[in-house]
Amino acid sequence: AAGIPAKEFVPTQEDYVKIYNEVAKRLVEFDEYDDGSYGPVLVRLAWHASGTYDVETKTGGSNGATMRFQPESDHGANAGLKAARDFLEPVKEKFPWVSYSDLWILSGVCALQQMGGPVIPWRPGRSDRDISACTPDGRLPDATKEHKHLRAIFGRMGFNDQEIVALSGAHALGRCHTDRSGFDGPWTFSPTMLTNDYYKLLVGEKWNWKKWNGPAQYEDKTKALMMLPTDMALVKDREFKKWVDKYAKDQDAFFKDFSDVVVKLFELGVPFKQEEKWVFKVVE
Ligand code: DDH
Known part of the structure; x- marks a missing residue:
């Protein structure tokens, strides 16, 4: 009714479990990709989103999901990660309340756990930022070096x-x-x-x-x-x-x-309000 503001949707742990389970389901569903899984490229997306962090200037890191924008999406190190971002687009459409930044990292957690890895505790708190938060090229490692x-x-x-x-x-x-x-x-x-x-x-x-x-x-x-x-x-x-x-x-x-x-990597530079980290159950 007029004058009554719409109640803001506040997601709970259960809502994030739904996202984890949706990503896990899609990993099984789209098993024709590459060696039979989108898992590895999802892990790489989460790592490249996080690994831009700079402790001194406190810039970069997974808060922001700035790889959505050029120039960051065009940085040489990020070549091919569009496959991972596109894989997650229908999940974002189904759960529009989640930030891309939380979605990318939760998906990395899901991929690692579903591929037989250890439990990776996770908490929400990342928000998407605009193109001005893009980091300069050269922050990720160069494989030709020592x-x-x-x-x-x-x-x-x-x-x-x-x-x-x-x-x-x-x-x-x-x-x-x-x-x-x-x-x-x-x-x-x-x-x-x-x-x-x-x-x-x-x-x-x-x-x-x-x-x-x-x-x-x-x-x-x-x-x-x-x-x-x-x-x-x-x-x-x-x-x-x-x-x-x-x-x-x-x-x-x-x-x-x-x-x-990995918990440390995925949390670099994120201004969390929530202390508690959640553990997501592997989907069999
Ligand atoms: Fe990596 N990585 N990575 N990497 N990485 C590549 C693929 C994958 C380096 C270079 C490359 C980490 C560290 C390093 C994953 C996860 C992680 C590729 C190939 C290169 C090159 C990309 C392609 O052609 O598709 C270098 C250099 C380093 C370093 O100096 C230490 C770390 C820390 C992680 C992590 O996840 C914590 C994964 C997964 C892949 C496979 C991606 C795929 O599509 O498959």
Whole structure:
């Protein structure tokens, strides 16, 4: 009636469970994509939304979902992530009250859990910002570089050596695409399951330069798997290697540290009002 303001919809945990379940359902439904899952590219979207954070200026991070806009969507590192954003568009249409920023990160959590990863506690609180909040190009890691670059880039986000190595285990998932990054191939034989195989392969296989016309990358004996120069930096640098050895031997230790560091990554720069983090149940 006139004069009575419409009541604002305040979503509860149950409403976010509906979104988690919808994304999980779509992951099963659209199993023709890539290696059989949108999971890896959803994880990469959540990581690239978060990994722009700069501790000093407190700019970037997942609050804002500024990758919706050019120029950020056109940054070289974000090539191919339109597939993930488009995959989530019908979810946004079904639940218009959720911010893109919360949707992208909750979907990353969903993908990781549904691909056999550890529980990743999550809370809402991100709001979408406009094009003026886009971060400059160059904040995400460059795969052609080495240990110094990794420490500079991840140090800017606020991560130490152990956290850099734990985060990198996400490369158990997904693959490189020649039409996106220029690199080619998956890191493991099970690119839609989160395991500690990335570390096992890093220390257990012999890696040689791939002979091809593409960017410099490594390949294993079978030539089916790959490592980026930045992946190999984790075994070439003694301080990084300590953690690679630990996670190669102990999947539980990897899962625990991975969960902790991903929660930290996904929350960088977000002005939360809510203290409590929720745990979402895996959809069988
Ligand atoms: Fe990554 N990553 N990543 N990555 N990443 C690529 C794919 C995927 C680097 C470069 C690349 C993380 C760290 C690094 C995932 C998750 C994470 C590709 C291939 C390149 C290149 C893209 C393509 O061609 O489609 C570099 C460099 C680093 C680093 O220096 C440490 C981290 C921290 C994560 C994370 O999620 C926490 C995932 C998943 C993929 C697979 C995407 C797909 O479509 O499949």
